[in-house]
Amino acid sequence: xxxxxxxxxxxQEQDSPAVDRRESIxxxxxxxxxxxxxxxxxxxxxxxxxxxxxxxxxxVIGSVSTMLGQLYPVEYKNSPARSNVSSITFAGTVVGQxxxxxxxxxxxxxxxxxxxxxxxxxxxxxxxxxYGAGGxxxxxxxxxxxxxxxxxxxxxxxxxxxxVACAESTGELKRGHRNRWFVMFTNVQIDFGFxxxxxxxxxxxxxxxxxxxxxxxxxxLGLGVIPPLxxxxxxxxxxxxxxxxxxTMRDTRTPWWLVIKFYWFxxxxxxxxxxxxDFSSYSFGIYSSSWLLIILGPTYPLWISxxxxxxxxxxxxxxxxxxxxxxxxxxxxxxxAYGVLAQGIVGFLMSGLYPILNTPKNVGxxxxxxxxxxxxxxxxxxxxxxxxxxxxxxxxxRGQYYAIAAASGKIGAFVGTYIFPFIIDxxxxxxxxxxxxxxxxFVSSALCIFSAFLAFFFLPHIGQDTITDEDVRFRAYLESxxxxxxxxxxxxxQMNSSSTVDTRLDANGLEPxxxxxx
Numbered sequence: 001x002x003x004x005x006x007x008x009x010x011x012q013e014q015d016s017p018a019v020d021r022r023e024s025i026x027x028x029x030x031x032x033x034x035x036x037x038x039x040x041x042x043x044x045x046x047x048x049x050x051x052x053x054x055x056x057x058x059x060v061i062g063s064v065s066t067m068l069g070q071l072y073p074v075e076y077k078n079s080p081a082r083s084n085v086s087s088i089t090f091a092g093t094v095v096g097q098x099x100x101x102x103x104x105x106x107x108x109x110x111x112x113x114x115x116x117x118x119x120x121x122x123x124x125x126x127x128x129x130x131y132g133a134g135g136x137x138x139x140x141x142x143x144x145x146x147x148x149x150x151x152x153x154x155x156x157x158x159x160x161x162x163x164v165a166c167a168e169s170t171g172e173l174k175r176g177h178r179n180r181w182f183v184m185f186t187n188v189q190i191d192f193g194f195x196x197x198x199x200x201x202x203x204x205x206x207x208x209x210x211x212x213x214x215x216x217x218x219x220x221l222g223l224g225v226i227p228p229l230x231x232x233x234x235x236x237x238x239x240x241x242x243x244x245x246x247x248t249m250r251d252t253r254t255p256w257w258l259v260i261k262f263y264w265f266x267x268x269x270x271x272x273x274x275x276x277x278d279f280s281s282y283s284f285g286i287y288s289s290s291w292l293l294i295i296l297g298p299t300y301p302l303w304i305s306x307x308x309x310x311x312x313x314x315x316x317x318x319x320x321x322x323x324x325x326x327x328x329x330x331x332x333x334x335x336x337a338y339g340v341l342a343q344g345i346v347g348f349l350m351s352g353l354y355p356i357l358n359t360p361k362n363v364g365x366x367x368x369x370x371x372x373x374x375x376x377x378x379x380x381x382x383x384x385x386x387x388x389x390x391x392x393x394x395x396x397x398r399g400q401y402y403a404i405a406a407a408s409g410k411i412g413a414f415v416g417t418y419i420f421p422f423i424i425d426x427x428x429x430x431x432x433x434x435x436x437x438x439x440x441x442f443v444s445s446a447l448c449i450f451s452a453f454l455a456f457f458f459l460p461h462i463g464q465d466t467i468t469d470e471d472v473r474f475r476a477y478l479e480s481x482x483x484x485x486x487x488x489x490x491x492x493x494q495m496n497s498s499s500t501v502d503t504r505l506d507a508n509g510l511e512p513x514x515x516x517x518x
Contacts, residue, residue, distance in 0.1 A: 055193020096156020101403020116157025167390035247395035274409035280444035315371030323383035339380015347445030394474035
């Protein structure tokens, strides 16, 4: 097949002495930069930690939706708002990812981050203050839906700008620890956001009581302003990553046809895996509190449902933390594949045992098995899909490459959150029957097995220096097709450097005299 032949040709090109030598020198350049440990570390933290907002703002809407269903049992449950309020953010996120992916490649990683941070602050406030004209209930739903869409655009900017800049900043960190730093300040932040999003509604409802759910849901949304506000100062102080300054094409023509030929198949595989992961991850996260309410029954206080939901979300953390280290030990490809394969197996087990677990007395067993299912998802694709997306393309087009992959994931999340209510409601026996709980796990588990297949057979190896290596290989590919790579990099970088990677390299990418006997 063409893509197999292409991979073989790339491998031969990558194994050449010239490419190997250029990779080594480029990697040494980043490690040798005169910076303290804090100067190397804090850009990674500032760039990636904003994804906490994604986890919190997407996680808390599940509990908010449950509160709205209690407040407006007829209007909310029988209106499109039930699906739209939860899922519309993903539509906005796709728009934000694609726009900021283009913006971060063609203009600035730093400015893309600043704009997305300001959008998060503004629309979190407006969503909290949602109001229908004349006190209209349906007007309230429409306003909340609109602000959640615009909030999603800000969340979308965190992916191609924040995660990509975070990945590029890890190139200056110690080898053998780079993957865990990236994971700690990207996916672990998202998962931590989900955990906090589960704890906050429980505490707020306990404080306000169920007689004041109208206040409770606004407080839960309003607290989402704090995370982006706390990062604003750090992001103002950020500088562009060294990789970006060296490899950007913002001041020259981007050879799109060559880019597509070089990356189309790899991007397709990464996008499919991300679509499948978000399809189940966000859907299960948003509807877990509703499932628990069904299992426990209407006689249990709402805060107990939220408490069990908190326990479920806590299972995200051990999987994410363990995956951060496993990713460094065995590599992102195998960490992703083994994790998602194990998740699929546990999911099938969950589907089979659901009739036993679907009772109030066995809710603890439901929470434990469901929590293991979620934890394995974080160890595998949760931790590693963003890492794979950010390190399997060249810096020059990384924002757009990552944006397309991440947008595919959010489309999966949108599809999952939109159709899960229909899967549950239309299941034989109705939304309270066993099939309503079994069918979502069966569908997601089958998709997990397919993701493992894609990862095992079609993802490339990703090492500690893959970002730098990929830049060198992409440059070599462009040069072999007649593209002038000396125009790459910012104007400031071009003024300070007269070669593509190192001033000592000759036309073959080697130091003068390299390979000669002394």
